[in-house]
Amino acid sequence: MFQNRTYRTQSKRQGLVSFKATVKETDLYIQARSNLAEQAVRAALHAREMIESYLAVDPRFLTSFVPLREKFPAPPIVMEMIRAAALCNVGPMAAVAGAVAEFTGKALLTASSEVIVENGGDIFMKLDTDAVFGIYAGNSPLSMGTGVRIKAGNSSVALCTSSGTLGHSKSFGRADAVTVISSSCSLADAAATALGNIVQTETDVQRAIDRGVEIPGVSGIIVIKGKTLGAWGEVELVRL
Numbered sequence: 001m002f003q004n005r006t007y008r009t010q011s012k013r014q015g016l017v018s019f020k021a022t023v024k025e026t027d028l029y030i031q032a033r034s035n036l037a038e039q040a041v042r043a044a045l046h047a048r049e050m051i052e053s054y055l056a057v058d059p060r061f062l063t064s065f066v067p068l069r070e071k072f073p074a075p076p077i078v079m080e081m082i083r084a085a086a087l088c089n090v091g092p093m094a095a096v097a098g099a100v101a102e103f104t105g106k107a108l109l110t111a112s113s114e115v116i117v118e119n120g121g122d123i124f125m126k127l128d129t130d131a132v133f134g135i136y137a138g139n140s141p142l143s144m145g146t147g148v149r150i151k152a153g154n155s156s157v158a159l160c161t162s163s164g165t166l167g168h169s170k171s172f173g174r175a176d177a178v179t180v181i182s183s184s185c186s187l188a189d190a191a192a193t194a195l196g197n198i199v200q201t202e203t204d205v206q207r208a209i210d211r212g213v214e215i216p217g218v219s220g221i222i223v224i225k226g227k228t229l230g231a232w233g234e235v236e237l238v239r240l
Contacts, residue, residue: 013131016114023048026100028119032112040117043107047100050075064091077103084186087215088194098122098160098189105156105185122160122192124185127152132238137177137224138165146229148179148222149236158185162192164199174225175199178208181220181234191215195223202228 012018016031021040026048030040055062058071061078067086070079078092081099085092097119105117105124116125123133129152137143150157161179164171171193178196182188191212198208205223209232212221220233231237 013114013116016116021104026119028101028104028117030104030108030118031114031116032108033114034112036108036111039108039111040104043104044100047077047103050077051081051096051099054078061092064093066091068092080184080186081190084184084190087187087217088190090190090194090197094193095186095190098124098158098185098187102156102158102185109156121162122158122185122189124156124158125150126156132240133159134240135161135177135179135222135224138163140176140224141227142224142229143176145240146222146224147238147240148181148220149238150181151236155183158182158188160185160188160192162189162196164196172197173199173204174201175208175223176226177222177224179222180212180218182217183219184217187215187217191218195221199223199225202226205230 013031017035018031019035019037021028023044026044070082077099081092081095084095101117101119101122101124105115108115114128132147132149134144134147161177163177164173164175173196175196178192180188180192195208195212202225205228208223209221209230212218220235223230
C-alpha cells in the first residue's frame, strides 16, 4: 500500500463524485455517479468478514508466500484469491487488495454505471468514457510522467500496481512500479506482486515481462525500474 496518496487528488473524473470508505486497514478511494459511501462500507466489510472467517479455517492463508489449496467451504472472494495466487505462484494474500476493490466495485455497479475503486494502488473500474491513469513510481524519473489509457467498455477492468521501493506491501524485488492490466482485479494484483518480485535491477525488466506473458488472464504489463520502462500487451502509454 502506497504511503504517498497525492495521486488520489490528481485522478478525479469529471461528472463523478469522490468519497472514501474505510473499514479497519482497508482504505478505499471511490468515484461513482453519486455518493455511495454507505454501500461501499457495507461491501468492504462483507469482503473482509469473508476473508477473516476463512482464516479461522486455514490460518496459513494469511502468511503463506506460496499458493494454497482451498479448504471447503470457501467464500467466493477467497476462491478468487486462491485461483489468482495459483496462476501467479504467490501466496493468496498477494491478491487481497485487488479482491476487496473488485468485490466493492461490483457491489456499487448496481447503483452507478461508472465506478472506480482504488485500494492502495490497485484499481477496479467500469468506465463510460476513456480515462488516463498516471503511474506513481516513487523516485524513478518516469514517475507520474507516464500514464496508461484505459478504454471505456461494457466490461470492468483492473489496473494494479506493485512496488518494491514504496509502501508496506511485501515484495522480494526492487521494482519502482509493476502495473498489470486484467479483467480480474485479484489476478492483476497477484501478477503485479509476482512480477515485481523478479525485478532487482533494470536488466530484469524484460525478464519480468516475459514471465507475465505466461500468466493466463493478463492483458497488459508495464514495468518501471529507474530510467527503464518496459511494456507489453494491450497497453496505450501516454506522456503526462
